[in-house]
Amino acid sequence: MSEHTGGAGTVELLGSDDVARTVARIAHQIIEKTALDSPDATPVMLLGIPSGGVPLAQRLAAKIEEFSGVAVPVGALDITLYRDDLRRGPHRALKPTTIPAGGIDGVTVVLVDDVLCSGRTIRAALDALRDIGRPENIQLAVLVDRGHRQLPIRADYVGKNLPTSRAEDITVLLEAIDGRDAVELIHHEDTREENPR
Amino acid sequence: MKHLLSISDLDRDEIIGLMDEADRFREALEGREIKKLPTLRGRTIYTLFYENSTRTRSSFETAGKWMSADVINLSASTSSVKKGESLKDTALTLASIGADAIIMRHPSSGAAQLVADWVAPGGVGPSVINAGDGTHQHPTQALLDAVTMRQRIGDVAGRKILIVGDVLHSRVVRSNVDLLSTLGAEVVLVAPPTLLPHGVEQWPVRTTQDFDAEIADADVVMMLRVQAERMQGGFFPSHREYATFFGLSKARAARMKKDAIIMHPGPMLRGMEINYAVADYDTTAILQQVNNGVHLRMAVLFTLLVGDSAEAGY
Amino acid sequence: MTYPATGPLAPAEQGTLKLVDVRPYGEGEPVTVLIEDGVIVSLDADPDADADRVIEGHGHVLLPGLVDMHVHLREPGREDTETIITGSQAAAKGGFTAVFTMANTAPVMDQPVIAESVWLKGQHAGICDVHPVGSITKGLAGRELTEFGMMATSQAKVRMFSDDGKCVDDPQLMRRALEYAKGQGVLLAQHAEEPRLTEGAVAHEGETAAKLGLRGWPRAAEESIVARDALLARDYGNRVHICHASTTGTVELVAWAKGQGIPLTAEVTPHHLLLTDEKLHTYDGTYRVNPPLREEHDTLALRKALLDGTIDSVATDHAPHGSEDKCCEFEHARPGMLGLETSLAVIADLFIATGEADWRWVAKVMSERPAEIVQLPDHGRPIAEGEPANLTIVDPGATWTAHGADMASKAENTPYEGMDFGAKVTTTILRGRVTCADGVPAEPRENN
Numbered sequence: 022m023s024e025h026t027g028g029a030g031t032v033e034l035l036g037s038d039d040v041a042r043t044v045a046r047i048a049h050q051i052i053e054k055t056a057l058d059s060p061d062a063t064p065v066m067l068l069g070i071p072s073g074g075v076p077l078a079q080r081l082a083a084k085i086e087e088f089s090g091v092a093v094p095v096g097a098l099d100i101t102l103y104r105d106d107l108r109r110g111p112h113r114a115l116k117p118t119t120i121p122a123g124g125i126d127g128v129t130v131v132l133v134d135d136v137l138c139s140g141r142t143i144r145a146a147l148d149a150l151r152d153i154g155r156p157e158n159i160q161l162a163v164l165v166d167r168g169h170r171q172l173p174i175r176a177d178y179v180g181k182n183l184p185t186s187r188a189e190d191i192t193v194l195l196e197a198i199d200g201r202d203a204v205e206l207i208h209h210e211d212t213r214e215e216n217p218r
Numbered sequence: 219m220k221h222l223l224s225i226s227d228l229d230r231d232e233i234i235g236l237m238d239e240a241d242r243f244r245e246a247l248e249g250r251e252i253k254k255l256p257t258l259r260g261r262t263i264y265t266l267f268y269e270n271s272t273r274t275r276s277s278f279e280t281a282g283k284w285m286s287a288d289v290i291n292l293s294a295s296t297s298s299v300k301k302g303e304s305l306k307d308t309a310l311t312l313a314s315i316g317a318d319a320i321i322m323r324h325p326s327s328g329a330a331q332l333v334a335d336w337v338a339p340g341g342v343g344p345s346v347i348n349a350g351d352g353t354h355q356h357p358t359q360a361l362l363d364a365v366t367m368r369q370r371i372g373d374v375a376g377r378k379i380l381i382v383g384d385v386l387h388s389r390v391v392r393s394n395v396d397l398l399s400t401l402g403a404e405v406v407l408v409a410p411p412t413l414l415p416h417g418v419e420q421w422p423v424r425t426t427q428d429f430d431a432e433i434a435d436a437d438v439v440m441m442l443r444v445q446a447e448r449m450q451g452g453f454f455p456s457h458r459e460y461a462t463f464f465g466l467s468k469a470r471a472a473r474m475k476k477d478a479i480i481m482h483p484g485p486m487l488r489g490m491e492i493n494y495a496v497a498d499y500d501t502t503a504i505l506q507q508v509n510n511g512v513h514l515r516m517a518v519l520f521t522l523l524v525g526d527s528a529e530a531g532y
Numbered sequence: 533m534t535y536p537a538t539g540p541l542a543p544a545e546q547g548t549l550k551l552v553d554v555r556p557y558g559e560g561e562p563v564t565v566l567i568e569d570g571v572i573v574s575l576d577a578d579p580d581a582d583a584d585r586v587i588e589g590h591g592h593v594l595l596p597g598l599v600d601m602h603v604h605l606r607e608p609g610r611e612d613t614e615t616i617i618t619g620s621q622a623a624a625k626g627g628f629t630a631v632f633t634m635a636n637t638a639p640v641m642d643q644p645v646i647a648e649s650v651w652l653k654g655q656h657a658g659i660c661d662v663h664p665v666g667s668i669t670k671g672l673a674g675r676e677l678t679e680f681g682m683m684a685t686s687q688a689k690v691r692m693f694s695d696d697g698k699c700v701d702d703p704q705l706m707r708r709a710l711e712y713a714k715g716q717g718v719l720l721a722q723h724a725e726e727p728r729l730t731e732g733a734v735a736h737e738g739e740t741a742a743k744l745g746l747r748g749w750p751r752a753a754e755e756s757i758v759a760r761d762a763l764l765a766r767d768y769g770n771r772v773h774i775c776h777a778s779t780t781g782t783v784e785l786v787a788w789a790k791g792q793g794i795p796l797t798a799e800v801t802p803h804h805l806l807l808t809d810e811k812l813h814t815y816d817g818t819y820r821v822n823p824p825l826r827e828e829h830d831t832l833a834l835r836k837a838l839l840d841g842t843i844d845s846v847a848t849d850h851a852p853h854g855s856e857d858k859c860c861e862f863e864h865a866r867p868g869m870l871g872l873e874t875s876l877a878v879i880a881d882l883f884i885a886t887g888e889a890d891w892r893w894v895a896k897v898m899s900e901r902p903a904e905i906v907q908l909p910d911h912g913r914p915i916a917e918g919e920p921a922n923l924t925i926v927d928p929g930a931t932w933t934a935h936g937a938d939m940a941s942k943a944e945n946t947p948y949e950g951m952d953f954g955a956k957v958t959t960t961i962l963r964g965r966v967t968c969a970d971g972v973p974a975e976p977r978e979n980n
Contacts, residue, residue, distance in 0.1 A: 102246065102257040102285075102520075112525035114235065115242035124249055152252045226743075306859055326861035327745035328815030335814070352863070354745030389745060416750070417742030 034183060035204035040164070040195075043180040044077070047162055048084035050178050054160075055129055058089040063157050065091075065129045068098040070146055071116035073135030076197035077164060081133060094121035098132070103145035125154040131177075135193040137163040140174030165204055167191045221334045221346040222518055224355040225396035233361070233397060239517035240365050240510060247284070247513075255516075258287035261523055264312050266322040267349070268294040268329075273484055273508065274349050274359075278321050281515035287318075305329060306336050313337040317344040318523055327352030327389075345522040353389050359483050360393035362514040363440070364401065366507045370479045371437050375402035380432055382408040382464055383442030383491055384453075386415050390483045391442065395421055406432055408464065412453040413444075429464055434473050440481040441466050441491045457490065466492045471499065479503045535907040536717070538663070539648070539689045542655040542977070544570025544920075545964035547584035550577065554589035554925055556915045558891035562591045567921040570964035575917060585966065587959055589925055595895045597629025597922035597960065599902040599911050602696070602721070602775055602799060602847035603872065605631075605662065607653075608646070609638025613943045614852035616650060619872075620659035621973035622850070622941040626872040627924035627957035629967070630903070630911045631660055631850075635667035636697035642667045642678040644686035651688040657976035659967045661911070666690040668709050668720060672698050677709055680716045692906050694721035696775055699757060701727055706761065710769025719906060721773040724757035724782070725749075725823065734863045736824040740809040746862065749824050755781040762789035762796050773905060774798040776849050778823040780833040787842045797905050799847035800834050802878035803869055803947055807831075811947070817858040817865025818947050821851070824867075835882060838897060839889060845901040848875045852943030870946045873939050876926060878948075880955035884928065891926075910963075923961045924968075930956035940973050 035043070052058060057065045069078030075097045082095040099116040107113065132146050143161060150156060162178035167185045181204070185191060190207040194200075219232065228236075247253055263282045267275055275291065282289040292312075294300070299308060305324070312320055320337065322330055330348035337343045350356040367374050379398055385391045385407050398405050399422040407414065407425045414425055426432060433439065444460060454460045461467070466480065471493070474480075480492075480502040488494045497504070546569050553562040556575065566577035605619035614622075616633075623631045633650065635641035641650065647664040654662030666683040670676045672695050683690040693713065700706045700722065713720050730753045735741040737748025758774055762785060765772040774786065777798045789796040803821065808828050811819040819825060837843040851868025858865050879898065883889040903912025910920040934951050936944030960968035967974045 099242065099246065102255045107257065107524045110525060112521060115239050115246075115520075117242060118245040118248075120249060148256065152254055153250050304856065304860055324861070326863045328862045331815050332861065352745050353747075392743070392745060415742035416737050416748060417739040420739045420742075 030208040030210070032206045032208075033203055034206050035181065037202040040202035040204065043164065044080050045084055047178045047180055048081050048088060051081065051131060051162065052085060052089045054177065055131075057085070057091050057093065063127070063129045065093050065131060066121055066125065067093055067095045067131050067133055068120070069095070070132060070134045070142060071097055071099050072198060073193050073195060074133045076195045077135055078133035079197075081162065094123075096121045098146060098149060100142060100145040100149050103148045105141060105145065120153060125150060125156045127155070127157050129158040129160065130156040131160045131162055133162050135164045135195070136191055137161070137166045137176050137179075138169050140170050140172035143174050144172055164193055165191055219521055220338065220341050222357050222522060223330050223334060223346065223348045225357050225360050225393045225400075226355075228400075230400050233364070233400060236361055236514065236517050236521060237365050237368065239520060240362070240514040243513040243516045243520075244510075253284050255285050257520060257524060258282065258285035261287045261318040262316055263287050263289045263319045263321065263519070264317045265289065265291045265349075266308070266312065266320055267292070268299070268322070268324040269350070271323055271349075274323065277508070277511040278347075278349065278515050280512050281519055284512070285516055285519060287519070305333065309333040309337050313344050319345045319347060319519065321347045321349050323349040324351050327354035347518060347522065350389055353387050353392075355393045356389045357393050358511070358515055358518060359390050360397040361518070362507055362511040363394060363481060363483070364397055365510045365514055366481065366503050367438055367479070369506065369510070370503055371477060374398060376404065377437040378404045378406065378435060379438045379440065380406050380408055380436045381440045381442065382429060382466070384413045384444045385409045385418070385442070386413045387445075388442050394440070395423055399423070406436075408432060410454055410464070427463070429470065430473075433470055435475060437475065437478050438481060439466065439474065439478065440483075442483070443485065443487055444491050461490060465490065466496055468493050468496055471496045471501070474501065481507060483507070535909040536684075536691060537689060537909065538661070539651045539687045540655065541661075541963070542658045548582070549921070549961070549964055549966070550581065550583035550586045551589050551594065551923075551925070552579050552586060553591050554594040555591060556594045557895060558593040558928065562589065565594065567961070567964050570921050572915070572917055572919050572921050575915065587925070587966065587969070590927070592958060593891050593926045593928050594915060595627070595891060595924050595926060596899040596912055596915060597924050597962065598627045598876065598898045599906075599908065600628050600631045600848050600850070600872065600875070601692070601845065601902045601906050603631045603633050603850040604636065604852065604868070605633040606637065606852055607650070613854050614941060616653045616662055617657050617659070617976055618940060618942040619850075619852075620654060620657055620662060622870075622872040622939065623660040624960045624962070624967035624973040625940045625957065625971065626874070627876050627926065627960050627968075628660060628872060629922040629924070629960060629962045630663065630908060631872075632663045632665050632692060632906060634665050634694060634696045636672060636695075640667050640671050641665065642670045644679070644682050644688065647683055647688035647690050648686050658962070658965060659974055659976065660962065663692075663906075663908070664688050664690060665696075665721070666693045668693045668695045668700050669705070674698065674700060674702055674705065677705075677712060680713060680718050684716055684718055690718070691908070692719045692721055692773075694723065694775065696721065696723040699723050699725040699727060701757070703760060703764070707764050707768055710764055710772060714768070714770040717770070719771050719773055720769070721775050722757065722761050723775050724754045724761070726753045726756050729753035729756075734820060734824075735812055736809045736826045738809060738827055740812055744812060744815070746812070751779045751781050754779055754823055755785060758782050758785045762794050765789075765796055766792065766794045771795045771797070776801050776804065776823055776847070777834065777843055778804045778826055778830060780830050783833045783837040783842055786837070790842065797844045798842075799845045799902075800838055800843045801847060801849045802871060802875050805831055805834055805838070805882055806878055807947060812862075815862045817860055817862055818869065818945055818949070820862060820865040820867045821869050822867040839883070839893075844897070844905060846875060846879060846898050847902065848872055852941055853945045854943065855945070858945050868945070870936070870939065870941055870943060873941065874934055874946060874948050874953070876957055877932075877934075877953035877955050880926075880928065881953055885954055891928075921961055921964045924957055925959040926955055927958050928955050930954070930958070932956050
């Protein structure tokens with residue numbers, strides 16, 4: 022996943038600068054929509070969904086602090102145990118979950134993920150949040166929305182809308198995990214069964 | 219991984235994988251009011267205990283229920299076993315009822331393996347988890363011990379672990395020796411020769427009778443329960459003699475390294491292998507062991523029951 | 533010397549039986565053997581001569597009928613696992629013309645009438661000479677001696693006594709037994725196991741048992757009794773026989789005893805020659821046996837000892853058990869394995885196929901020596917004119933796979949399930965009667 026082959030079937034849609042600009046724009050949008058810099062605003066918390074959502078959430082938090090001066094708590098929410106397709110396919114390892122101190126009750130939780138596709142991951146995240154506490158609001162920020170929704174789920178903050186066909190796949194590379202920032206489109210020659218996210 | 223019968227069946231990656239997943243489960247449940255995960259909803263787990271146990275059985279039951287499984291407890295004294303039903307028939311009955319997993323504790327070594335062979339020939343059938351078979355293995359105990367050690371002293375590779383007491387009759391020891399040596403720890407067994415199995419020479423351990431010589435640089439001191447009945451078998455001459463040479467007294471505990479910890483698989487015989495007061499020291503990790511037990515057992519259930527096993531069988 | 537007569541024998545088969553193309557002891561060119569009224573009349577007969585029955589030998593090996601001095605035929609008491617008839621059929625299928633069935637039945641064979649009924653029943657069926665072994669102590673209780681004299685002079689003509697299954701562990705009683713046996717001229721066979729050292733033991737005390745969490749049977753439990761009985765025989769008894777030798781130490785003790793001129797003999801089972809405690813890793817109760825399967829060096833020492841004569845004979849300790857007694861927790865499984873139908877094949881694989889011995893040696897350890905030790909007339913005799921026709925024909929190249937379900941024995945607890953072998957008994961003849969033809973054992977005699 023971390024090779025920039027640029028070979029047959031792989032096209033870079035967003036380069037490193039594009040990603041940085043997009044992250045900054047989302048950060049501004051979050052500040053504006055939640056009014057987190059005003060004194061009586063509902064506190065905001067960012068929870069990244071592993072793996073890609075976690076470094077993304079941290080970068081967003083850093084940008085939000087840079088632009089607004091507010092240090093927004095950041096955590097991770099692994100949704101593996103709430104997936105609806107666990108019994109199919111091989112055993113999946115669990116990823117870390119860290120809920121910032123104070124919990125999620127009465128808070129505006131902004132879920133952060135790199136790619137939004139079928140919506141099942143977010144649905145699982147909503148189920149998980151339900152068992153953890155009762156947020157005041159739940160919002161969703163994604164870097165890329167590639168369409169193909171299978172559930173009535175929408176994002177509040179979208180970095181880039183990238184409609185794709187079923188024979189294509191979107192890969193988000195992030196500095197913290199892959200060594201560089203990019204969004205790539207992969208063409209597949211044969212029709213293959215997707216694993217929608 | 220289809221069954222969990224013995225630590226000797228697991229490789230290093232599998233062991234660490236289970237330990238890591240135990241930590242993930244702890245994180246997932248931390249601070250929550252609703253201790254419930256939907257992951258095993260609709261799965262039916264039977265605990266089949268031929269020996270009494272509060273600790274292990276309730277730990278497994280809690281683990282299953284927190285994952286939304288239906289957990290049904292069977293004990294030999296109230297079941298058809300009393301009417302003379304064979305182990306094989308009991309096991310096959312549970313498989314036919316529709317058990318997804320059978321967690322069993324039995325006084326005969328090898329019982330869990332036999333049940334696994336009977337209920338899941340060719341790897342198709344319920345998963346069997348060995349909660350202790352005779353004097354053979356107690357895999358989840360060793361795993362939760364390892365999780366506890368890692369929490370308190372970090373990576374066990376190269377660290378010195380003392381296990382003191384009745385090695386001969388202990389299934390916990392055999393599992394721990396397998397696991398700790400796989401993780402690269404130095405294991406020293408402290409026991410009188412009568413309580414060491416003939417054949418321990420082939421184990422990847424050192425054995426000694428000199429507790430005092432070993433305690434000062436040990437990172438973990440794990441005490442095993444010693445049954446008073448062993449005096450009758452000539453294993454040691456008296457309670458006093460055993461406690462003097464192999465008990466964890468205050469004096470011995472005082473000589474331990476600053477960050478070393480005391481562990482015990484339970485139940486403890488205060489005053490026999492461990493001084494009454496010492497059992498409550500901060501250096502003990504005994505209650506932590508219990509706490510980790512539930513998360514570790516959740517990880518085991520998750521690993522065995524969820525997702526196709528890429529490699530069939532165990 | 534003439535051995536004591538047996539009890540009344542069923543009449544020999546009348547008429548002529550011709551064995552065409554057989555090689556006595558596997559030596560030389562094939563010959564035709566002619567048997568008449570249960571006696572070998574010619575080793576050089578005309579292959580085309582008339583005969584009432586003909587067996588085609590195909591150049592196979594002709595051996596004296598095998599003698600197993602240690603089996604358990606379970607009748608009376610556990611007829612659900614084996615009977616005198618099914619046990620005789622298993623024996624015939626294995627090439628045996630005489631077997632000695634141990635006394636640990638229910639009731640114990642400590643009364644002449646019980647021994648007589650076993651003997652007479654075996655003769656009535658006419659498939660194998662089934663000799664009852666009397667117990668050394670009444671009821672196997674280890675306290676009072678069985679009536680050696682009454683048993684020896686009964687119609688069963690009991691010539692060997694053993695508490696096998698249990699050890700006569702009281703040294704004073706063993707001393708008396710040996711002295712008394714000397715007076716009666718009978719053989720005592722000891723199951724060497726000091727019971728206090730083996731309490732609760734289920735497997736050989738060693739690395740495997742330690743790993744598997746199974747309580748161990750120390751070597752000293754067997755060896756201490758072997759040493760003790762050798763010394764007692766030296767000072768008080770005539771002949772004593774050690775059952776199922778299983779350790780390197782026992783071999784060394786037997787060698788020492790023989791070197792001292794002590795009249796000690798010993799047997800070994802095929803499973804102790806071939807199998808080790810490695811088999812226990814599956815916890816399959818099939819492999820539970822007393823004495824237990826040991827380590828590789830024990831099997832090697834036993835093989836060497838059998839070759840050089842330190843161990844005198846092969847005896848199977850054939851021990852049928854119901855599946856409910858084997859398909860259970862290892863420590864609850866009853867000890868014992870089937871052996872009659874696979875014994876010859878195991879020996880052939882271990883010694884003939886490896887070139888370490890020849891068929892004459894097999895005849896010695898599986899027929900001649902056992903007959904000598906129990907002083908049994910008419911069996912283990914040379915293949916010669918005028919000798920009783922107790923014979924077996926072995927196909928030395930027949931590959932076959934052992935399956936418990938295919939065995940003539942009522943039980944199925946063979947430790948060789950699915951194992952391939954390279955030699956097979958095709959025909960067995962008891963005083964001229966074909967008790968096994970083409971690997972199929974005969975039915976009991978029709979006449980009343």
